[in-house]
Amino acid sequence: MDKFFSKIKYFIVIILGFALLAQLYRPYILNKNQKESYDFFKALNAPKKVQHLIINSCYDCHSNNTNYAWFDYISPISWYVNTNIERGKTIVNFSEWKSYEEWRKLSTLSASTFNIKNLRMPPENYLIAHPSKKLTQSERQYLTKWFETISRTTLE
């Protein structure tokens, strides 16, 4: 039995060693200096409530202003988190809104409406770690209505 426990101890030490080593591989900083005038809200003159909801629920993955939680810095969580942010930003980056062409703005607006309505954004696994980012039903309705209204009006 003693032998068994000493083996377990080695095992734990090795695991801890790997966990510590993993911290050396830090993700790069994803937040770039953003040109403010390119931002979604600036461009669209969005109401404060819309700004608040989108910053809270979408900006961590779809803007140049990710608000990292403390555990997001810990490897391997940080690797997973940054891969997701990169994927999210490639598809939609609200900080670079003004540089988007008309067709891309329109498709982003309708895809956002669709994804919010169908509870696909913000993603489920993200909401488990960040429960405060969840949108209530009335918030979802408010946001999607606003998205639909600006899709109909001229964007510039």
Ligand code: HEC
């Ligand atoms: C945890 C990170 C994260 C958050 C928060 C998040 N997204 Fe996403 N989003 C992604 C990723 C990653 C993708 C890439 C597609 C996928 O993996 O589903 C994506 C894809 C999208 C797409 C494109 C989907 C398509 O069908 O083409 C839209 C639009 C979108 N997100 C809007 C939003 C909106 C609006 C919010 C806030 C209500 C939001 N997202 C919150 C990570 C996120």
